[in-house]
Amino acid sequence: GAGVSQTPSNKVTEKGKYVELRCDPISGHTALYWYRQSLGQGPEFLIYFQGTGAADDSGLPNDRFFAVRPEGSVSTLKIQRTERGDSAVYLCASSLGATGGNEQYFGPGTRLTVT
Amino acid sequence: QKEVEQDPGPLSVPEGAIVSLNCTYSNSAFQYFMWYRQYSRKGPELLMYTYSSGNKEDGRFTAQVDKSSKYISLFIRDSQPSDSATYLCAMSFQRTGKLIFGQGTTLQVKP
Numbered sequence: 145g146a147g148v149s150q151t152p153s154n155k156v157t158e159k160g161k162y163v164e165l166r167c168d169p170i171s172g173h174t175a176l177y178w179y180r181q182s183l184g185q186g187p188e189f190l191i192y193f194q195g196t197g198a199a200d201d202s203g204l205p206n207d208r209f210f211a212v213r214p215e216g217s218v219s220t221l222k223i224q225r226t227e228r229g230d231s232a233v234y235l236c237a238s239s240l241g242a243t244g245g246n247e248q249y250f251g252p253g254t255r256l257t258v259t
Numbered sequence: 260q261k262e263v264e265q266d267p268g269p270l271s272v273p274e275g276a277i278v279s280l281n282c283t284y285s286n287s288a289f290q291y292f293m294w295y296r297q298y299s300r301k302g303p304e305l306l307m308y309t310y311s312s313g314n315k316e317d318g319r320f321t322a323q324v325d326k327s328s329k330y331i332s333l334f335i336r337d338s339q340p341s342d343s344a345t346y347l348c349a350m351s352f353q354r355t356g357k358l359i360f361g362q363g364t365t366l367q368v369k370p
Contacts, residue, residue, distance in 0.1 A: 148302070175356060177356070177357070177358075179358075179360075184267065184362070184363075185362055185363070186263075186265070186347050186349075186360030186361050186362050186363045187303065187347070187358070187360050188360070189357050189358060189359065192355075192356070192357055199355075200355065200357060203357075235302055235303075237302075239356055241356070242355065242356050243353065243354055243355065243356055244290055244291040244351040244352055244353050244354065244355060244356055245290075245291050245308070245310060245351075245356075246356050247305055247308070248305070248356060248358065249305075250302030250303050250304065251302050252300070252301055252302050253300075253301075253302055255300075
């Protein structure tokens with residue numbers, strides 16, 4: 145079946161602009177996670193959803209970052225007033241449940257470059 | 260100090276060698292311990308996961324967890340050039356699937 149998909153695969157934007165990154169999880173997966181991976185580092189947790197609600201947004205770095213999942217399926221990560229330090233690969237993952245032990249399936253990521 | 264520490268390498272070995280990768284962690288509340296493999300410009304894929312302490316074997320891969328030492332390992336036997344990738348350890352708590360990753364170790368297996 146189809147895996148997790150993310151669009152766009154690459155995004156180049158100018159400092160100060162607004163961007164939206166989209167994640168399509170595996171059908172039937174209720175939990176959806178966003179991570180950010182900087183060059184040479186492991187993924188860093190940003191936020192996760194159980195259904196439509198954000199269950200834990202403790203990893204969002206500041207109020208320029210926001211994510212939604214209005215119908216409990218597709219999710220959008222929104223970044224306002226982008227900064228060069230936001231450049232990274234943004235990874236999305238989904239799983240059947242939101243507790244430990246549920247395997248997370250990752251998408252290929254969106255590579256964001258802020259110039 | 261990071262919650263999960265992993266030597267970034269790079270690690271280069273000849274084909275057929277036994278590879279040992281490891282991570283240390285500081286939070287004793289972690290219950291699930293995972294190893295992910297990530298190829299260049301791809302998302303991580305789950306290799307092995309272990310609940311609490313113990314060993315788990317799957318083909319050429321063996322995962323070990325020592326909670327008393329807060330230390331986890333992944334062993335790869337008979338390494339192949341196709342094993343060349345970045346290996347990430349990750350951990351989570353019982354109640355949440357939120358993953359805490361190590362930095363990743365880059366492995367190159369030379370033919």
